[in-house]
Amino acid sequence: MLAARLYGARDMRIDEVPEPPPPGPGEVQIAVTAVGICGSDLHTYEDGRIGNTTVESPLIMGHEFAGVVVAVGPDAYDGLHELLQPGQRVAVDPATPCWHCEMCEHGHPNLCLNLSFYGLWPHDGALQERFNVTARNCFPIPDALSDADGVLLEPLGVAIHSADLGNLHVTDSAVVLGCGPIGLLTMKMARLAGADPIYAFDRFPWRAEKAKSWGATDAWTLDEGDPVAHINELTNGRGVDVVFEAAWADQSIQQAADMARLGGRLVLIGIPGTDQMTMQHSVARRKGLTIMMVRRMKHVYPRAIHLALSEAAHVDLEDLVSHRMPLQDVGQAFAMNARYEAGVHKVIVEISSSS
Secondary structure (H helix, E strand, O other): OEEEEEEEOOEEEEEEOOOOOOOOOOEEEEEEEEEEOOHHHHHHHHHOEEOOEEOOOOEEOOOEEEEEEEEEOOOOEOOOOOEOOOOOEEEEOOEEOOOOOHHHHOOOHHHOOOOEEOOOOOOOOOOEOEEEEEHHHEEEOOOOOOHHHHHHHHHHHHHHHHHHHHOOOOOOOEEEEOOOHHHHHHHHHHHHOOOOOEEEEEOOHHHHHHHHHOOOOEEEEHHHOOHHHHHHHHOOOOOEEEEEEOOOOOOHHHHHHHHEEEEEEEEEOOOOOOOOOOOOHHHHHHHOOEEEEOOOOOOOHHHHHHHHHOOOOOOOHHHHEEEEEEHHHHHHHHHHHHOOOOOOOEEEEEOOOOO
């Protein structure tokens, strides 16, 4: 069968790989239908690493994905403790905690001491035709949701967790820095939580424009002036209650701290390519800021599915999809996304049909 493997920075190849074995206890085998390209994937693609995790051997990437169950092992219970059956469409949480360590026992499986993660070296991900996954990571997709919707439940889950960390209250003011899919979804969650106004900034005009339809009171590009000065003017120097940083580029962390009010909250979602964080200590200290780092999510797929189905919530996940490409063109898909070509929002790699 075919798989896309990363051999090093910007070295993506389509390879023939062995078929997966029959699924073992607590596992299912899926035919992968669709995979999303995430900003964190772009770090690995461009640098051959993300943070302090380096690709030391060919890696099958892909952690935002959906598929169809084609075989089940014994005791293949899904994330809602229902037995999975062949033919079911599922979205898959890529993080597999041990469920036994201190963090798991305290209700923080996203901080598991023994966490494994599909698509993060050394664990292969979903850019392959068939794939064995832990059944507990699977959540059935209702017929009303497309394969692309199923893929985007993962970034939606991150956004839900980010909004939870922001501890939003009705009429809290907010800023979102970075209007990629995670930033847009976080903006939508902030709006649903009652935040108002919500301001947004991005480098690219098409992403700033998209932010306006996804919940921003207003949005600007960075070439329209100093974002910090803009927020200070809008708030008469007070700053905003919560800043969501979903870009992590250049001075975005410092900008986030400068935009927050005294006693404000910073939610840091973005991942820096340099694996370094720079912030003026006196600004954060004198403001008494609460700073929270987003480490994925905690059992939010049921909430994400509810939101994707809700007419009242208006979370149109398909609206984020700008490009769809076959597995054979995955190198072009990554390169296009890494260049931030005009109009790129979410790129979906389509591998097989669920029909």
